Amino acid sequence: MPGHFIGSPQHKELLCRFFIDSHAPFEPAALEWPELDEAARAKLASLPIWKEAVRTEAETALAVAAMGQAESDPLLAEAISLQGYEESRHAQILKLLTSRYGISVPDFDAAKPRQPDWAFMRIGYGECFDSFFAFGLFALAGRSGFFPPALVDLFEPIMQEEGRHILFHVNWVAYRQARLPYAGRPGYVFRRALAMWLQAVSRLKTALKVKTASAQDNFTMNAHGSLADITPREFVELCLRENERRLAPYDPRLLRPAFVPAVARAVLAAMPRSPAAARA
Numbered sequence: 001m002p003g004h005f006i007g008s009p010q011h012k013e014l015l016c017r018f019f020i021d022s023h024a025p026f027e028p029a030a031l032e033w034p035e036l037d038e039a040a041r042a043k044l045a046s047l048p049i050w051k052e053a054v055r056t057e058a059e060t061a062l063a064v065a066a067m068g069q070a071e072s073d074p075l076l077a078e079a080i081s082l083q084g085y086e087e088s089r090h091a092q093i094l095k096l097l098t099s100r101y102g103i104s105v106p107d108f109d110a111a112k113p114r115q116p117d118w119a120f121m122r123i124g125y126g127e128c129f130d131s132f133f134a135f136g137l138f139a140l141a142g143r144s145g146f147f148p149p150a151l152v153d154l155f156e157p158i159m160q161e162e163g164r165h166i167l168f169h170v171n172w173v174a175y176r177q178a179r180l181p182y183a184g185r186p187g188y189v190f191r192r193a194l195a196m197w198l199q200a201v202s203r204l205k206t207a208l209k210v211k212t213a214s215a216q217d218n219f220t221m222n223a224h225g226s227l228a229d230i231t232p233r234e235f236v237e238l239c240l241r242e243n244e245r246r247l248a249p250y251d252p253r254l255l256r257p258a259f260v261p262a263v264a265r266a267v268l269a270a271m272p273r274s275p276a277a278a279r280a
Ligand SMILES: [Fe+2]
Pocket: 057, 060, 086, 087, 090, 162
């Protein structure tokens, strides 16, 4: 791909068009929730993710919508607002799911960000981290039978939407950077690195919280459904494959997320090869 494509009007057109054209219209209220027996319902409810997930989706929806309003370019504004709409659907779907299956989530007030631009950039990096692992976990949950197949089908479009969001994000960031005059670039690169770092730290904190909560609730991923019957190496390999598969359908001229997969590959290179060593 020629270097001058990134930041060009064609790049902007492509990054917005790919996003707008691949949007799937559906109404959350029309979704049909499968009947779960008590064991399956309890297993779903025991996942220590609901509070965080409901909050994240609601805050993301508000922040992305705010960025859509703040963006002055009409085509970019259209694509970003559409993403805000998709995020609000995610928030609605989680609300529906938690009430349908009796999962209690505390009330909270989602706050509109004061700097939509900065919030949008941080959200994008956050999604790059989250989606990388979520794609692998989702595949694992489906094939291990941890999630009933009907729920896997229901969440499939949402997973794909997150894939489109991270693809949009990396191209949006690169487009804006390339459009800046040279003097402005170091500042932008610094903000970009800071946003990425802050999201990495926040993900680490969440992971630690989830781990502590899991230990307290005696939640084990490998109970019954054997969600974790996989070595760390196999899991990272699965995440890498799933990331590639999810983003494969889109135009090859679009940049792909590079940072998290590169870290994952470096981690893989340092991991023990033998399954026995990894499981021990
Ligand atoms: Fe989302």
